[in-house]
Amino acid sequence: MSGCEMIEQSRTTCALGGMYTALAMERVLPVLHCGPGCQAQARSLLGTINGAQSAVPFQESVIPCSNFGETDVIFGGADRLRTLIEHTQAAYQADLLIVFSGCTPEIIGDDTASVVSSFAASRTPVLFAETAGFRGNNLYGHAQLWTAICDQYLRPRGAEAVIPGLVNVFGIVPFYDPFWSAQLEELALLLRSVGLKPNIFYGRGKGLPEVDKIPRAEFNLLLSPWVDLPLVRRLREQYGTPYLHYPAVPLGPTETSRFLRALTDFAALSPARTEAVIREGEAQYYYYLNRNLQWLYTCRVLPKYFLVNASAAAALSLTRYLVNDLGLIPDKIYLPENVPEKNRSQVEGYFRDTELNKGVAGFPVIFTEDGGLMAAEFGDRLFDPGTLAVFGSFWDVLFCRERRIPFLSVTTPQGNRAFGVRHYCGFSGGINFFTDYFAVLAELGPFGM
Ligand code: SF4
Known part of the structure; x- marks a missing residue:
């Protein structure tokens, strides 16, 4: 980005958001070595307004934090962290603690690794992940957590056998x-x-x-x-x-x-068994699709093109489904998660690997950190009502509402919709997505107006 550009409508948090990967593992407890507001920054995007999610069993409100402050900036926060780990071990029933460090301790050079290593003999293992926000986003933090697990926790396989399957x-x-x-x-x-x-x-x-x-x-x-x-x-x-x-x-x-x-x-694996699974999955999918087909006629004007402004993972799953199974054409794909340069051409190739013919396969795939880029580039562009759909995050609601564009939230932050067991995976996930998509089309009326 050049000097005067800026990022808005971020779809990622700072690296400290990697603690959510730990929170997804039962009885694994993050211990934060950072300022008192850092955790709230991550929660505001990955937790509360992201499908009304909270962690189980350790909810965000009970996560221990060193509350790094001005005194620690001057004198260092290592002692405070040591005390915090001791108290956490006494007060929490966790199987594993992982210390996530934020910006301030890393800037002043706190030796967090050495504090953590002093707990090597303790009953509850303690790991350390470097997740200062200036190092990267929550996907970087997620990777740091797994690096910590590989470096500091996993043992050699030794004589234990591989488990078939x-x-x-x-x-x-x-x-x-x-x-x-x-x-x-x-x-x-x-x-x-x-x-x-x-x-x-x-x-x-x-x-x-x-x-x-x-x-x-x-x-x-x-x-x-x-x-x-x-x-x-x-x-x-x-x-x-x-x-x-x-x-x-x-x-x-x-x-x-x-x-x-x-x-x-x-x-x-057994091809015969797999083909039987596929036959059953397809039968289920097309049964439910046919039951809902009447929607196609009541909507009458159906979007032919779509824009995506989402994580690379969500965007790729949706793009392949929308193209291969619903016959839509991508207009532009925005991936606002700072995909590393070295992965970009390969990632873009995955989007081209669909059943589109060559004439319409040249849609742009935009790598950016700026979640607001789609709206900025769209500007006052004219399009026939009802011919375009957008798949993005809660951030894109106003953009779509102002233009009467059918919109479905598919990526972080999701907004205040709770999901329960909703998923977009497999044959039944296709049905889930189809019904959610047509609900937003129906909301806009028969001509998308
Ligand atoms: S960028 Fe640094 S200071 Fe800001 S929330 Fe993340 S860890 Fe805390």
């Missing part, structure tokens, strides 16, 4: 993907249906026992365009575990069938 599932970032919990449960059902044993680290009943099994997996499954790619590569080095990189959480019949066949090839 056990597959570690990476790529879905809890809380940042607002549907993460139900998304992972649906994914687990899919994996089990073709004969695998999913090893999932986040959500109801998931945590350290699953992390402990990481070295024993037969392979790692990565379901994201770029997040966690360094992690599965690292685990291949650390344990020799191969990985399958499928870049999108499969949504709808086309992608889910393709994903299951790729998985079957990779893991040498």
Whole structure:
């Protein structure tokens, strides 16, 4: 960005937001070494207004924090952190503590690593992740947490055997993907249906026992365009575990069938069993789609084009579904999460890998940190009412409302809609998405007006 440009409508938090990955693991407790307001900054985007999410069992309001202040800037905050860890161990029933450091202790050079290492012999393991906000966003913080787990917690596999069919599932970032919990449960059902044993680290009943099994997996499954790619590569080095990189959480019949066949090839599963799962999934999807088809006629003018302003993971899943199964054409895809330069051409390639013909496959994929770029670029552009739909975050509501554009919130921050077991994954996730999409079309009336 040049000097006078600025970022608005951020879809990411600072690196401290990586603590939400810890909060998604049961009985794993973040301990914050940062200023008193830092946690609120992350919560305001990843928690409360992001699908009304809160952590279980350790809610944000009970997370220990050193409340780093002016005195600590002058004299250092290491002693305060040591006391905080001691009190946390006495007061909380946690299986693992992870210290997340914010900007101030890192700027003044607090030796947080040495404080944490002094607890090496304690009953509850204590890890340390460097997550100063100036280092990156919450996806960086998520990666730092996994680096800490690999460096400081996981043990060599030793004589323990690989468990046949056990597959570690990476790529879905809890809380940042607002549907993460139900998304992972649906994914687990899919994996089990073709004969695998999913090893999932986040959500109801998931945590350290699953992390402990990481070295024993037969392979790692990565379901994201770029997040966690360094992690599965690292685990291949650390344990020799191969990985399958499928870049999108499969949504709808086309992608889910393709994903299951790729998985079957990779893991040498039974093709007959997989085809039976696909037949059943497609039958369910098209049954419900046909029941809702009347909506197509009552809406009459249906959007042909769409804009996406979302995380790369959400944008890719949706784009593939909207193109391959609903026949829409991408107008422009905005990815406001600061995808690393080195991953960009590969990520863009994933968006081109759809069933679009060459004439319409040249849509722009924009890599940015600026969530407001879509609105700024759109300006006063004219378009026929009802011909365009937008998939973004709560930030995009006003932009769409002013222009009477059908809009569905699919990415962080989601707004005040609670999800329960709602997910956009697999065959049934396609039905969920279809019904949500047509609800917003119907809201705008028969001609999108
Ligand atoms: S950027 Fe630094 S000071 Fe700001 S919230 Fe994040 S850790 Fe705290």
